[in-house]
Amino acid sequence: MTRPYPHWIVAPTIPARFVREMLGQLRLDADARAALLERCDLPREALRDGYRVAPLNYRALSRLAVGVGDDEALGFFARTVPLGSFEQLLRLLVHLPTLAEAFEEAARFYKLFDDSPPWRLEKHARIARLLLTPRPGAQTDSVLWPHMLLLALWHTGSWLTGEILPLRRIVLPGHLSAFTAQTRFLFGRQPVSPLRHGWSCRR
Template identity: 55%
Template structure:
């Protein structure tokens, strides 16, 4: 039986146990690409209850704050592509493009036409469609130094291509490979969560799909485009469908009391499988029960510290730590900053 959540738990951001926290680097690169001056930027950060210090180093943002920041930056800059291209993409362009793409005969034609369209703003096609035997690669073509050096850009572009293609055919496209630039190997866990599979790293960034998948015809109607455009920022921080098992494990751990105290054996029993089967299936996702539990604790700690309604000692107790010092060490290992410093930055901004 699931325990009834208390009032503090009800105030936790919706979906906190499903969506991971976001690296602050993604936010820094988005802000840099938007080109907002400091006088414009500071009020935006205030509305998100964020400080400039909260975006530094290896800090992480809860999804709610990152989504709010994303929407405010897009609205203020008037650029749907968050500064990723050489020229701003006017608001409403994405939805209008979708209304036209639904009439094309295949997904291959959709991706090729969309690349030609965005070349108007990028000064070159941002990706190209390549055939390799019975596979097709959607390979990014970085045209600017900022795109080459960015962590946000390849995640944002490849996820957008995948979600748009899946939306058009009304089911998740099965990706054969996700390859990101070699310099982004430190984001392997984030990529695995977002794409639902382990990413590889190489000289080029691309998605690889079966050629037969890209010969499928779009099934959407033009009037459905506005809804996808509205919810695309949320999709870009949600888990890939292939990690449903990981989401189930996170849900079981979040319901346990003390928090995340469920053993691997108990979780496997509740999922209707042997412990060895759970271990093996999580290994196929390149993760483990221990890793999921630690990431879950990190994400909840960030959410609770952001609210500022509980002491660090109470948060440590709620999360099953026998001593606050143990929680403090763990939180600093997760985020690079002590929990007290993380909370002070947030509360100072909120006040």
């Protein structure tokens, strides 16, 4: 029987900045941060530029970070998003008649934690555009946050429709152009530069 290759050989990896931002949101001291990395079989060097993290280790760290911070939004919103909020949101969204209404309702839901919706939906004939609307500060400066948010929207929308939503375009702000390869890996499409500053995806 042929043995599968280890995940670190066949799977693309995640850059250190994603890990650094995630742990930075938790505001842990050095010892607590090192202990959390160790639980995920990651060395302290995982926070240094140039280090790449295997997806299984990164997934484990993401789950632990949400639990340690007791916040599903990892501190990116003005107020804590209690554990279990996303599950309750999905229970609401499955009863809505269209995907557009589901995205708009989800934006209103998360507005409760940040005073303004984190994205807006623009519809043109058969094309829809999701435009992230980050607050100045941690949301605007982050690489992790827009990737995480857009990926969650894409996966949730695909789950609601029962098929993978086709993406026509991913727009990546110029100041994050160094992460083009990571965006292409996550969404399966080469990102383009924006005509204006902002994150968006079209389907």
